[in-house]
Amino acid sequence: MSDWRPCASLGMLRDRAELLAIIRKFFSERQVLEVDTPALASAANPDASIESIKAAAGSDTEPLFLQTSPEFFMKRLLCAGSGSIYQLCHVFRNDEQGRNHNPEFTMLEWYRTGFGMFDLIDEVEALMSLLIPAIDKPATRITYHALFEQTTGVDLRSASREEIRALAGEFGIVMPGNHPDEGLVEMIFNIATASWMKQQPAVVVYHFPASQASLAMLSPDDPGLALRFEYYVDGIELANGFQELADPREQRRRFEIENARRRNRGVQTMPIDEHFLAALEHGLPACSGVAAGVDRILMIRNRQPDIASVMAFPFPRA
Amino acid sequence: MATYNTNEFRGGLKIMLDGDPYSIIENEFVKPGKGQAFNRVKVRNLKTGRVIEKTFRSGESVDAADVMDLSLQYLYNDGEYWHFMDPDSFEQYQASKTAVGDTVNWIKEQDLCSVTLWNGHPLSVEAPNFVTLKIVETDPGLKGDTSGGGGKPATLETGAVVRVPLFVQIDEVIKVDTRTGEYVSRAKDE
Numbered sequence: 001m002s003d004w005r006p007c008a009s010l011g012m013l014r015d016r017a018e019l020l021a022i023i024r025k026f027f028s029e030r031q032v033l034e035v036d037t038p039a040l041a042s043a044a045n046p047d048a049s050i051e052s053i054k055a056a057a058g059s060d061t062e063p064l065f066l067q068t069s070p071e072f073f074m075k076r077l078l079c080a081g082s083g084s085i086y087q088l089c090h091v092f093r094n095d096e097q098g099r100n101h102n103p104e105f106t107m108l109e110w111y112r113t114g115f116g117m118f119d120l121i122d123e124v125e126a127l128m129s130l131l132i133p134a135i136d137k138p139a140t141r142i143t144y145h146a147l148f149e150q151t152t153g154v155d156l157r158s159a160s161r162e163e164i165r166a167l168a169g170e171f172g173i174v175m176p177g178n179h180p181d182e183g184l185v186e187m188i189f190n191i192a193t194a195s196w197m198k199q200q201p202a203v204v205v206y207h208f209p210a211s212q213a214s215l216a217m218l219s220p221d222d223p224g225l226a227l228r229f230e231y232y233v234d235g236i237e238l239a240n241g242f243q244e245l246a247d248p249r250e251q252r253r254r255f256e257i258e259n260a261r262r263r264n265r266g267v268q269t270m271p272i273d274e275h276f277l278a279a280l281e282h283g284l285p286a287c288s289g290v291a292a293g294v295d296r297i298l299m300i301r302n303r304q305p306d307i308a309s310v311m312a313f314p315f316p317r318a
Numbered sequence: 319m320a321t322y323n324t325n326e327f328r329g330g331l332k333i334m335l336d337g338d339p340y341s342i343i344e345n346e347f348v349k350p351g352k353g354q355a356f357n358r359v360k361v362r363n364l365k366t367g368r369v370i371e372k373t374f375r376s377g378e379s380v381d382a383a384d385v386m387d388l389s390l391q392y393l394y395n396d397g398e399y400w401h402f403m404d405p406d407s408f409e410q411y412q413a414s415k416t417a418v419g420d421t422v423n424w425i426k427e428q429d430l431c432s433v434t435l436w437n438g439h440p441l442s443v444e445a446p447n448f449v450t451l452k453i454v455e456t457d458p459g460l461k462g463d464t465s466g467g468g469g470k471p472a473t474l475e476t477g478a479v480v481r482v483p484l485f486v487q488i489d490e491v492i493k494v495d496t497r498t499g500e501y502v503s504r505a506k507d508e
Contacts (some may be wrong), residue, residue, distance in 0.1 A: 019465075049353050095325065095376075096355070098347030173373045174335065174380070183354030183375055190348060191358070191373060214352045240351045291351070 006312040012302060014314060018297055023108060026127055032084045032110060037073035039090060040064050043273035045071070047214065048261035049183075051094035052270065053103070062271075066092035068076065070109055071215065072276040075244070077267065078111055078287060079279035086110035094170035098294060099306045100236055102314045117227045117243040120288035121204055123237055124231050128202065130216060132233060132301045139202035144189070144212075147205055151192040156185065156209065157224070166186070182261070186212065197235035205230050215254070216242035218296055231292075233300050241290030248280035276312060320382040324357045324374050327428035332364070332385040335372065339383035339436050347376070364434065364441050383436065390433045392425050402433055402440065415442035420444045424496040436501040445496040450505040451475050452491050456482065469501075 006013070027034065044052040052065040062102055067073075070087050083234055088206045092106045099204035121141070129135050146207040148156045154167055162182060168175060168184050172257040175184075197203055206229035210218055213226035227243035245251055252272070259269040322333060326346040334340070339363040349355040355376035360389045362369050362482065364385065390402035390411060399412040400422070411433065425431055425444035432444040456472035469481040472492075480494055482501045491505040 015354060047352060049350075049355065096347070096349055098349070101349055171373065172371050174376075174378075183356075186350060186354040187356050187373055187375065190350065190356070212353065239353055293351075 004305070007308050007314055008310050008312050008315060012298075012304075012310055015088070015194070015302060016298055016310065019294070019301065021126070022130055023088065023294075025085045026130060027110065030084075032086050033082060033114070035074065035077055035082070035087050036087045036089070037070045037077070037087065039067050039092070041073070042271065043069055043072070043275070044270040045069065046255050046256045046258040046262065046266065046270040046272065048267075051096075051267075053092045053094045065270075070106060071289070072100075072273045073109055074109060074215070074289070075278060075284060076279040078113065079282050079284050084110070084112045084287075097315055099297075102295070102307055102311060104315075104318070105307075105311075106294035107291055108294050109289065109291040110243070111287050113149050113285045113287045115243075115288040117206065117241070117288055118231060120241055120243075120290055121206065121229055121231075122290070124241065124290055125204070127200070128231065128233070128238065131297050134301075134303075135202050135233065137201040139204045140200045141204045143204065143207040143225075144205055144209060147193055147196075148189055148194050150183075151196055152188065160217075184208070194235050197232050201233075203232040205232070213254070214240075214242065215245050215251070217245045227288075229290075236296055236300065237293075238296055238300070239290050239292035241288060243288045244284065246280060246284040248277050251280055252277055319380040320384075322382055324376050327357055327359060327445050332383040333361070334381040334383045335361065337448070338366075339385050339441065341385075343369065349376070350416055357440055364436065379392050384396065384438075385434060387432055387434050391429050392427055392429045394427060395422075400443070402443070405430070407483055411435070411440050413443055414487075418443045421496075423499075424449050424451070424494070426451065426476055447495065447497060448493055448502065449480070450491050450493050451498055452487065453482070453488055456486065456488055459488065472501075 012303050031273050040055060042062060042064055045068050050068050052068050055064045055066055057064045069091050070089055074085060074087060087109050089107055090104055094103060095105055125139055152167055154163060164184055167188055171188055174189055207225040208228040210224050210226050213228060215226035218225040219225040219227055229241050230237050231239040255272050262269045295307050295310055299307055302310065304310055322331060327342055329342055329344065331342045332339055340363055342359050342361055344360040346358045348358055357374045357376055359372050360369060361372055388404060391405050393401040393403050399414060400418045402411045403414060421443045430446065433440050434442045451474040454470045454475050457470050469483055471479050472482040473479050474488065480499060480501050482492060486492060488505065493502040493505050495502050
């Protein structure tokens with residue numbers, strides 16, 4: 001076998017170490033505490049668009065799951081009074097492999113108590129400009145709806161179902177048979193905005209439609225909008241953040257919706273993280289949090305064409 | 319009918335789209351951190367050769383195109399169809415002008431060609447990468463010129479015209495790269 005060697009060059013691995021050192025210094029200077037939470041847990045994220053990797057524990061025990069993000073554990077720490085925290089850890093997502101994907105990757109996730117969404121966007125930009133020196137201008141900030149309209153000519157908020165399906169056809173989306181509409185808007189958004197994204201130094205998209213709220217709070221001024229943002233460089237998503245949802249009842253409802261979507265699709269539902277919901281009952285301090293892909297940051301920092309070039313042992317070498 | 323799931327997509331896979339057979343050239347998996355995963359593919363229409371981009375929601379299935387590549391021997395042209403034969407089964411196939419396309423410039427009887435069949439009928443015919451053909455017409459070269467700096471046109475036995483070095487003469491057999499239509503060398507005595 002000749003593929004025992006690492007994929008990334010040794011120079012790249014040194015730069016990875018350098019990148020991690022810059023991140024730790026950044027948070028240490030801002031008095032954000034580094035934490036370390038489990039990768040293996042009895043609950044998993046029911047988000048229907050994310051697949052956890054199941055691990056067999058003992059033969060007579062419930063299955064365990066490799067975590068797709070340290071989110072629930074970190075929020076339990078916040079509820080316990082940790083104050084602002086960050087973590088660098090490996091996370092796992094089944095069936096994700098491609099130019100910008102590896103099933104195991106390094107995530108930087110951090111939470112800032114007392115921060116609103118825009119405060120956290122400012123901090124993301126400050127960190128990214130340190131990590132990727134080529135970003136020498138502030139990011140272009142635009143709302144999801146404005147960017148959708150700018151690149152498709154369609155106002156998402158008033159568009160009918162037929163208009164969305166027609167638009168999908170225009171963008172070359174193949175809808176065999178009874179293609180449900182779920183995910184169509186997200187696919188159109190990704191295809192339509194790709195070339196515009198690549199012309200910007202960096203882009204922050206914010207105020208996602210409430211249907212894509214994930215774990216974000218809805219805007220108090222407009223319940224159709226979620227306080228969620230994404231940060232892109234070169235058309236590649238580097239970070240996804242929320243002003244965090246703190247309401248345990250709403251959180252449980254969203255989990256149940258995701259499990260219902262799973263059932264409709266015929267895939268396994270996920271055990272709901274009752275520890276996490278109990279922590280929310282106790283009280284999550286007002287905060288915002290964001291997760292960033294460290295490998296992708298390293299890839300763009302070094303102008304590499306794919307994520308495999310910055311990882312020591314990506315699949316299929318792993 | 320056979321189907322392929324998007325997670326089986328790879329270069330070379332043959333699928334049906336809007337009633338036409340396509341070959342996948344490139345497949346890219348795209349997955350927003352929180353959101354719908356999809357596959358962006360570049361596909362070539364096997365009937366027209368046109369390349370387009372399409373997007374599939376990951377996990378979806380697509381009909382497979384009943385397309386296969388066979389190595390067939392070119393037999394003859396009856397004025398309308400080009401006839402080929404499978405050298406193992408002796409089964410014969412007739413290919414239309416559209417299917418044969420520019421390949422007519424390069425093939426002569428007995429040549430083995432890669433023929434793409436769709437539902438059992440030839441869809442396209444590819445000449446071998448290199449063919450050896452006889453020159454039937456070219457200007458005599460200038461005396462003393464052995465390097466062939468500028469070159470000259472030469473008509474081959476199939477009717478194709480290629481540029482050859484000045485020292486190459488009528489009745490000589492030359493090797494041609496059919497992908498570029500360029501002269502490679504004089505054919506070695508075989």
